[in-house]
Amino acid sequence: MDRAELQAKDDVVELTAEDRSRLDDLWCTKIPEARSHLVGGVENLAGVADYCDKAYVEADSSNDRKQAVETSKQFCVQALASVAFQINELATQSLELFTLQGSSLSGLETKINHIQLAIDIHKEKVARHQVDTLTRPR
Numbered sequence: 710m711d712r713a714e715l716q717a718k719d720d721v722v723e724l725t726a727e728d729r730s731r732l733d734d735l736w737c738t739k740i741p742e743a744r745s746h747l748v749g750g751v752e753n754l755a756g757v758a759d760y761c762d763k764a765y766v767e768a769d770s771s772n773d774r775k776q777a778v779e780t781s782k783q784f785c786v787q788a789l790a791s792v793a794f795q796i797n798e799l800a801t802q803s804l805e806l807f808t809l810q811g812s813s814l815s816g817l818e819t820k821i822n823h824i825q826l827a828i829d830i831h832k833e834k835v836a837r838h839q840v841d842t843l844t845r846p847r
Contacts, residue, residue: 724813732813735806743799750792757788 724732761781768774 723816724809728809728812732806732809735802735809739802740799740806743795743802747792747795747799750788750795754788754792757784761785 761777761784764777764780765774768777
């Protein structure tokens with residue numbers, strides 16, 4: 710296998726410019742944004758919990774307390790759904806990041822294997838040359 714063949718095989722495993730751009734976008738922008746949204750969602754959930762607690766404590770009658778409990782349930786469901794959505798977004802983007810990084814690592818592994826093959830071929834040629842020089846009649 711000559712250098713041109715090795716180079717041609719190496720080109721096949723490279724990440725495309727679009728994939729590299731997507732990897733950079735995920736790493737530098739999308740995942741940090743998703744993480745900050747998730748932190749904000751957790752803070753909102755704590756705020757909802759405080760509001761629900763206050764509404765229940767400040768309710769005067771049992772009817773008001775039932776209404777406070779129902780309102781609290783609705784707020785909690787909405788807040789938890791929002792946090793669940795944000796977790797899903799972060800997980801999806803992380804999975805895409807890991808997939809792209811896995812592809813990149815796979816490409817690097819292939820390149821390393823091709824380089825090792827080229828080194829092994831060269832060592833074999835050198836060894837054959839040395840055997841040839843030693844077995845030639847003088």
